[in-house]
Amino acid sequence: MIALSDPISAFPVPDLASLPEDVRARILAVQEKSGFIPNIFLALAWRPEEFRAFMAYHDALMGKREGLTAAEREMIVVAISIGNQCQYCVVAHGAILRVRAKDPAISEKIAANWRKARLPARSRAILDYATKVATASHLVSSEDRAALAAAGLTQDEVWDVGAIAAFFSMSNRLANAIDLTPNPEFQAIGRG
Template sequence: MPHIPLDPALPGISALFAYRPETATPLGQLAEVLLRGPNSLSVGERELIAAVVSNGNECRFCTGSHAAAAAETLDGGRAVVDAACGGIDDAPVSAKIKALLWIALAVRETGRAVTDELVAAARAEGATDVEIHDTVLIAASFCLFNRYVDGLATVAPDDQAVYDQIGKRLAVDGYARLGN
């Protein structure tokens, strides 16, 4: 049960955005820029970063939503997402994405866990400075989103079909409209 009065028909961050639309707008814009804006990382790769971080933070709503969005937008779909959430080294993604996912998980622990070695490994696999920057910012932002959603005990549906619908909607519409 949510800690504050939220619309019970709206799961996760949707309820929080409805509760405080003035904070929803900049948060939705941030997600849109990070996950849908121009970037050398694909939408699916960026959604995968969000899903892996959310999974590591044990945020059921964000994991379900972003894993579904990644599955919709990533070559290989759900199998790739499930593999990455289960263990980065065995995931069927490029060495560059694996290196970026390791950076994202370090950020999840603490920003200071991002070491020169992790950055060098990503660069050695062809990651650009912008890709490293955006990986860190996506991971940090999803720590915020995960704690926002779970810290107010929002509704996290048990039905995978709900997340699949959210993933389809995010794949088509993105995030900018969430705050409007």
């Protein structure tokens, strides 16, 4: 296990060398692309089978090229992470959102209060629905889905908004449960 002076998680963090090859390769590929290893990868690697399952569903939702844009997907994550008070996901996905939206201030606007941000009607409808799924899913109704259709979303896009909100709500809860801390590197991403 890695000995950390400032732990990134309340649970053990494995040495990269001790990980199964596929998990280690995934982590090293992220490090090569971003220049650092996001703490979520190290925290989840403690349990390789769960790491694989988490990443598979993450990739299925966030890696799509059709339907929602990459920026819309990240905007959902930031908005629901605020609702769930997940510091790690707000900081990490805020950085990704700034890059995907090509807007150095968008993540703060969404995080501070997306309802007050000047957003297109489509974005507002997406975040209304995603937030409801994340914080009051038992109240989601056909009227909520109809509002998304009225904003121009397809049935597949409506599914994706709900699935992203639900998946990242789980992720938010796990990050909070393990006291996952955000990497300081995220702060500079997408600002210059």
